[in-house]
Amino acid sequence: MRLTVSRLHAQRSGKSVLRDIxxxxxxxxxxxxxxxxxxxKSTLMRALSGLQxxxxxxxxxxxxxxxxxxxxxxxxxxxxxxxxxxxxxxxCEEVVMLGRMPYQSGFGRASVGDHRIVERAMQTMDVLEFxxxxxxxxxxxxxxxxxxxxxLAQEPDMIIADEPINGLDPAHQISLMKTFRELVAAGRxxxxxxxxxxxxSHWCDRIIILEHGDLIAxxxxxxxxxxxxxxxxxxxxxxxxxxxxRTLIVPTDLAE
Amino acid sequence: xxxxxxxxxxxxLALLVAVLFVISIAIGQVWINPASVLLPxxxxxxxxxxxxxxEIRVPRAVLxxxxxxxxxxxxxxxxxxxxxxxxxxxxxxxxxxASLGAVIAIYSGLTAIFAYALPISALAGALIAxxxxxxxxxxxxxxxxxxxxxxxxxxxxxxxxxxxLNMSSNPFAALEIVFWMLxxxxxxxxxxxxxxxxxxxxxxxxxxxxxxxxxxxxxxxxAAQSLGVNLQRTNTLAILGTAISVGAATAVSGAIGxxxxxxxxxxxxxxxxxxxxxxxxxxxxxxxxxLLADISIRVxxxxxxxxxxxxxxxxxxxxxxxxxxxxxxxxxx
Numbered sequence: 001m002r003l004t005v006s007r008l009h010a011q012r013s014g015k016s017v018l019r020d021i022x023x024x025x026x027x028x029x030x031x032x033x034x035x036x037x038x039x040x041k042s043t044l045m046r047a048l049s050g051l052q053x054x055x056x057x058x059x060x061x062x063x064x065x066x067x068x069x070x071x072x073x074x075x076x077x078x079x080x081x082x083x084x085x086x087x088x089x090x091x092c093e094e095v096v097m098l099g100r101m102p103y104q105s106g107f108g109r110a111s112v113g114d115h116r117i118v119e120r121a122m123q124t125m126d127v128l129e130f131x132x133x134x135x136x137x138x139x140x141x142x143x144x145x146x147x148x149x150x151x152l153a154q155e156p157d158m159i160i161a162d163e164p165i166n167g168l169d170p171a172h173q174i175s176l177m178k179t180f181r182e183l184v185a186a187g188r189x190x191x192x193x194x195x196x197x198x199x200x201s202h203w204c205d206r207i208i209i210l211e212h213g214d215l216i217a218x219x220x221x222x223x224x225x226x227x228x229x230x231x232x233x234x235x236x237x238x239x240x241x242x243x244x245x246r247t248l249i250v251p252t253d254l255a256e
Numbered sequence: 257x258x259x260x261x262x263x264x265x266x267x268x269l270a271l272l273v274a275v276l277f278v279i280s281i282a283i284g285q286v287w288i289n290p291a292s293v294l295l296p297x298x299x300x301x302x303x304x305x306x307x308x309x310x311e312i313r314v315p316r317a318v319l320x321x322x323x324x325x326x327x328x329x330x331x332x333x334x335x336x337x338x339x340x341x342x343x344x345x346x347x348x349x350x351x352x353x354a355s356l357g358a359v360i361a362i363y364s365g366l367t368a369i370f371a372y373a374l375p376i377s378a379l380a381g382a383l384i385a386x387x388x389x390x391x392x393x394x395x396x397x398x399x400x401x402x403x404x405x406x407x408x409x410x411x412x413x414x415x416x417x418x419x420x421l422n423m424s425s426n427p428f429a430a431l432e433i434v435f436w437m438l439x440x441x442x443x444x445x446x447x448x449x450x451x452x453x454x455x456x457x458x459x460x461x462x463x464x465x466x467x468x469x470x471x472x473x474x475x476x477x478x479a480a481q482s483l484g485v486n487l488q489r490t491n492t493l494a495i496l497g498t499a500i501s502v503g504a505a506t507a508v509s510g511a512i513g514x515x516x517x518x519x520x521x522x523x524x525x526x527x528x529x530x531x532x533x534x535x536x537x538x539x540x541x542x543x544x545x546x547l548l549a550d551i552s553i554r555v556x557x558x559x560x561x562x563x564x565x566x567x568x569x570x571x572x573x574x575x576x577x578x579x580x581x582x583x584x585x586x587x588x589x
Contacts, residue, residue, distance in 0.1 A: 078482065079478060083478070085476060088531060094528065095475075098471060098475060101472055108467075
């Protein structure tokens, strides 16, 4: 899979939110998308998922995103919205089964294969025991895992997740980042936006920084997440902590 | 909780509809045993019984079935589309606007020229209402805005209906106003069935086509779209389907409220809360509910010509308040 973005511009309600963004995703890696509030992270991820109108070009394996039939696109790219609501009290298995929609026709009868894939996805996310439980009854962390299982059931090459760790406790945050790592190890590309700089620096392979709709930096963590860069973009001082061979960036104070 | 398997649930509901249908044609000012008329070689009925059955009761029961199914189904679709259990064609002003369309068609003399002007004009009224609602609520689909818009639409359409009837030189204006606002199946004939049937079936077909998209919408707009659902198409199907079927239903029965609210809500737990499965169940449930309501007005106050909408509102309005309360409580948890 190769997703190429060139000279991307996007507007939301008449305001320019992304300017001249060029990026490329072509190998299994965990990419952290960071930047202050309003930097255009969500818009970029929505554009990459085919949910946002834009000018410029986004190509998936050489074909323009807009040329893809929605179902065909959904088999390659999965989008995990920030909103973690399921509007009706569906059983968790039904929620995960929705991930099979791009593979099903009209009436959406689930095949044996669909059931197997759903079961495997739920196993991966350790939520198989909730199959028959109502989504409503789960805790926030459990719900987040079920929704990721939905994305896995979609069997995409690339997962685009909008602030998936928001509102989760540290244990769930870390377990989610670990899951992303496992997905990458299994050959998938994962792009996730996040606000937690230490988690981003510790778990990601690559960091993309957006600010006011401009692409500020794109590269390996230690090249991109320098104290100067973070101070410039976020207006905070940071401290670099080395632990088990990785460098953690920890915000300490507001910059002068 | 153990649930009935889906096919069994649907068969059960279909059986209930069948039983109520038979009761509905048997009950009235005189009791007629349908078997004695319908079965070949049966004895003991007169020509009068036959006429009452074929010309009055059967079309009335057929209409109750069709209109109930329409209201139940459109309620289920609107709730799935707006992702809220409080949506319903009556509450949202769609039925009232359809009534207005029907009244305009009758009193402008259009129906005298062209019989289908009645359902088409009611359909146009319903369509305008749905489009207005979409426009007012916008993408956010904030339910408070939608319901308040529905309240305003209902009042406006009601006022305009009364105005149109009062302006016409119609000695029965007051009675007519009551009919269009509360709905009734009294004195309906095969003509009405023939007029409504093609539209109701077309509209229901469009509504059923939204099923899978409604499932995906459980996850919200963005997720549904990223699963390959064409939301534009879903919206169009739901809007046209509701306008066509509710418009035609209202054209022959007046505005009957609350069926689309109560029925999907009662059946939702039986289908595991899955929007697509709720559709067929709500259509059957709506048919059963309206047949039952229509039977009850003939049993409870046979001499009084109680309006059908009175019964559905008597059950539905308190139900709505309770639902509102429980939705609010749930949101606070």
